[in-house]
Amino acid sequence: MTGLPSDNHLPDNQVAAARARLAACFDVWSAGDFDLSLCPVRGVLDHLGDKWTTLIVIVLALRPHRFSEIRRAIPDISKRMLTQTLRDLERDGLIARRVFPTKPPSVEYSLTALGQSLLEPLTALVTWAEASRPAIEAARTAFETAEAAVP
Amino acid sequence: MTGLPSDNHLPDNQVAAARARLAACFDVWSAGDFDLSLCPVRGVLDHLGDKWTTLIVIVLALRPHRFSEIRRAIPDISKRMLTQTLRDLERDGLIARRVFPTKPPSVEYSLTALGQSLLEPLTALVTWAEASRPAIEAARTAFETAEAAVP
DNA sequence: AGACCTGGTCTATATATGAGACCTTGAGAG
């Protein structure tokens, strides 16, 4: 059984290490009756997939922003989603909310230390996404061509 | 204006580097009329937030799996979502689908080289999530306590 | 007074997900 696709590419040390790490995590997660809500990644990655979360974290990584500044930085986010996403991030301790008693009151959002610690793995993912975009787009084109050929 | 929360924690070199990198990305993305669909990260991270995608990638990172093997590994996924998520991943070139002409036919899914290259940043994120879980849970508890105090 | 900022909420719809019936092909039970 040497024909497995995964054998076609010798995984380098980092891939092997990643695999081992993920295997360990998976063992732990699936041990306890497999309650997926216990999976620590899910509780966090769910938010990262929330369409705006990543973008807001990136914006706040540049510098602290006020509510309306974020809206200007991300024009097509609705107020509702901005409020909700900020609330979620604040709830998780990733961002801090400071109210200034001006008239009208202004509110400044900024990354906490915990939020800043997310920048490293997030940047790794962003870098990967950028580097992989050509390959992914090529794969999509190929996939659509193939599926159009089999009507 | 030294009271910004972000000044409270001196970002180490890696955080600063991450910030600079994200700033560069953001500049590029927001340059072109801010069509978010152009943002390369979105097209990829959307999928990673898809609730099952990450888990399936992790399962396939361990070794190639057949359709039903994945179902057994992730008991509470429905066939519908498994099919759809696998299709999306295949479409993006992250996994390969191989049909064996047995009776009944069996189908094996495995990570491609591109999919394996995702393991590194994904593991970084998983590691971060595990390390940060206590802090996040503490923040959630504190947040709920605070909001319960202001009815 | 009337237009217009701030941050934020309420309602209505789009999208994602879940539950489960159905399909095709062949093997084995009766």
Place this chain on the structure above:
DNA sequence: CTCTCAAGGTCTCATATATAGACCAGGTCT
């Protein structure tokens, strides 16, 4: 020969969640 089952799906319908868009409260400015 018919019945049932299994793999690997697809299809339809119901619901859960995500998102958009109108609206609100209070203040400032003209």
